[in-house]
Amino acid sequence: MREDEREIRKTLIINAAMILFERMPFQDIGMRDIAAEAGVSAASIYRYFPSRDDLFAEALIRDMIIVEQRFEKRMEDQSASIEEFAVELIDYLIDNEQTYQMMCYFLTKVDMETHIVNRFNTVSRYFLDILDQVMAKAGVEKNIRYYSHTLFSSLTGIVMAFRNFPGHTKEEKRKHMHKLALLLASVFRSGIQKESWPGVEDDRNVSEA
Helix, strand or coil: CCHCCCHHHHCHHHHHHHHEEEEEECHCCCCHHHHHHHHHHHHHHHCCCCCCCHHHHHHHHHHHHHHHHHHHHHHHHHCCCCHHHHHHHHHHHHHCCHHHHHHHHHHHHCCCCCCHHHHHHHHHHHHHHHHHHHHHCCCCCHHHHHHHHHHHHHHHHHHHCCCCCCCCCCHHHHHHHHHHHHHHHHHHHHHHCCCCEEEEEEHHHHCCC
16 A cells, blocks of 8 residues: 555544544543444554554644644744743643543553654653743743743643533633633743752753653
């Protein structure tokens, strides 16, 4: 099969998986479910993806690339402040449940194949590189990756803690998470004004993470 035909078939399978992520609990989706949605045999999926984790990783990576392109555009337009980054990431994770579920899956899974870990980490580093640019624009001069790690983990934690906030509508939860994201951004801006933080020395190796 020609390479472009293989790519079309892979995209068809990934799109089917993404559709199912909106209908079923993430952990309940199997290769047969994806095959049925895509209109192909379960055996044929393994020609493109050796395992379910390979398929899910490819789906997440493609989605993360879309997010990265959005933030790259923001950087080109000189409009990527910490506040805008924080609110936009919160919105993306709220509006793209399948991306959020896949991200949580791979961030917490401990027995992934090495090649999957390497691919996921490569895309994650690129995303953090973009966030480093946001931090540098805000005035961070050293330990930038520490700031990026902390902001990213804090924002995903906000979504995890309040996405199912009881007794509130989706928009009420969104507004609440926006407020928390903006508060977090203000804390970061305050921290940037300090010359150093206790227990955090300048570590150039952290930029490799």
